Structures are given as structure tokens and as C-alpha cells.
Amino acid sequence: KNEVEQSPQNLTAQEGEFITINCSYSVGISALHWLQQHPGGGIVSLFMLSSGKKKHGRLIATINIQEKHSSLHITASHPRDSAVYICAVSGYSGGGADGLTFGKGTHLIIQP
Amino acid sequence: NAGVTQNPKFQVLKTGQSMTLQCAQDMNHNSMYWYRQDPGMGLRLIYYSASEGTTDKGEVPNGYNVSRLNKREFSLRLESAAPSQTSVYFCASSFFRLAGANTGELFFGEGSRLTVL
Numbered sequence: 212k213n214e215v216e217q218s219p220q221n222l223t224a225q226e227g228e229f230i231t232i233n234c235s236y237s238v239g240i241s242a243l244h245w246l247q248q249h250p251g252g253g254i255v256s257l258f259m260l261s262s263g264k265k266k267h268g269r270l271i272a273t274i275n276i277q278e279k280h281s282s283l284h285i286t287a288s289h290p291r292d293s294a295v296y297i298c299a300v301s302g303y304s305g306g307g308a309d310g311l312t313f314g315k316g317t318h319l320i321i322q323p
Numbered sequence: 324n325a326g327v328t329q330n331p332k333f334q335v336l337k338t339g340q341s342m343t344l345q346c347a348q349d350m351n352h353n354s355m356y357w358y359r360q361d362p363g364m365g366l367r368l369i370y371y372s373a374s375e376g377t378t379d380k381g382e383v384p385n386g387y388n389v390s391r392l393n394k395r396e397f398s399l400r401l402e403s404a405a406p407s408q409t410s411v412y413f414c415a416s417s418f419f420r421l422a423g424a425n426t427g428e429l430f431f432g433e434g435s436r437l438t439v440l
Contacts (some may be wrong), residue, residue: 242419244429254366254413254431297366301419311356316367 213238216313217298217314225322230285232317234298237279241250245272245283246297248316254297295319326350329414329432336439344399344415344435349392352427355397356381357389358437359410360434367429372397404439411436 214237224230234243245257247298257274258265265272269288274281285292298314327348336342348355358381368381372391385417386408388400397416401408419427439440 213347225412242427246429246431253433256431259419259427259429299366311368313366315363 213240213300213302213312215277215298215300215312215314217296217317219317220315220317221320223322224288224318226289228288228321230288230292230321231294232283232298232319234281234283234314235279236298236300236312238302239276239279240300240302242301243274244299244301244311245281246299248295248297250294257296271301285319290321290323293319293321324413327414327416327432329412329435331435332433333391333436334438335402336401338394338405338439339440340404341400341402342437343401344412344414344437345396346395346398346432347431348414348416348430349395350416350418350430351394352416352418352428352430353394354419356415357397357399358413358415360413361410369399369412373432401437404437405410407437408439409439 216235218233242259242261244259246254247257248254260274269286271284295316295318297316300312329343353374357369358366360366367383369387370389372378375394378389390398414432417429
């Protein structure tokens, strides 16, 4: 079973700061997902990536398959970025639910 | 609007009562899942369905049953609710293509908050 560790567990920053959230996993994967969950809200998929880097607006996700590590960066952070960010990994069994293991999430607060 | 729809959003049960959580998706995804989310535990897979007509146990299946009624619908049933099943339940659906440049979609419902007294 893959072990997914996220750091930090909690992060408070000022508006405008550059944010980095890290995710490491123990076993080789087919893909890694970054998810966002606002307080009391649903879960939204931000990225799915298996190599390299992806960018969407102010969000950047990178993955290093050899080091079994991924980072989620937020540039020019804003209070609306306050949420829980969850890392999840897919195994080699097709990438579906049977291979999806979640980290416990990083609780991010951006203060004005 | 495309997405995953869950019902009910909130439910309070007494120990021993039964109920069914409904989930439907309109994105023609093959795979559907039920997760529970508990404080400090992260999301844990209860059951999943890789395609219409198939279901498999996940990490925490005890006390639950599922039914993949058709490609759109995947329901979760609690036959005899217990306080340990107090949780937020999320349905999700996905499409993944792992050959070449991995692509895919993963959508979650808004969640169903269940309290068992």
C-alpha cells in the first residue's frame, strides 16, 4: 500500500506570498493528483500529472518520479486560496479508484 | 450542468436504521467511487465500480453495500447504521487514460454529511 505524506499539515501566510505544499509517496505510481477542498465544501481536482510540470493560472504542480515527490505552488496567494489541498496517487492498476491513495491534506490560510 | 450529484446532503439516523446514499454522474465516466472523510484520517475508499455491472471493495467496506444500477448511478447503502459510520461521504467519478501522456478527469460530488446517533 502506498504511503502518501504531505507537508506542512498547516500553513498560514500573508496575501501575496509564494506558497509551496509538498507531497511524497512510497511506491511507484502511474499518476498524481492535487485536489482542493474549501471549508464545508466539495472537492475539486486541480491537476493530474505523471511527469514534469503543469500550470493553471497561479497554480503550478511539479512531480519528480525518481524522487517520488511532488510540489504544488501558488504564486501571488490570495485569501480565496484558503482551503485544504490534498495529494492523491494512482497505482498501476488502471489509475482508477483501486489505485487512489490520499494524503491527509494541507490546511492553508491566506491572511489579507 | 456536468458533474456528480449526491443525495441527500444531510441525514441523521438512529443506530440500526438503514439508508441509501444516491449518486449520479452525467459525464459518461466508467469508474465511480464512494469515499468517507473523517477528521485526521483523510479520504478513504469504501467501494468502487470500475465499470457498469462491477463493484469491488475498497479500504473500509464493512457495514456498507453498493449497487451500480447503470453507468450513471452508483448507490451506497447502510443496512444497519452504527455511530462509527458518522462521517462525510463523497461520491466521485473518473476517466483515466494512462497510455502515453496520462490524462484524465476526476470529479467529486458535494458530499453527504451523515450523523448516526
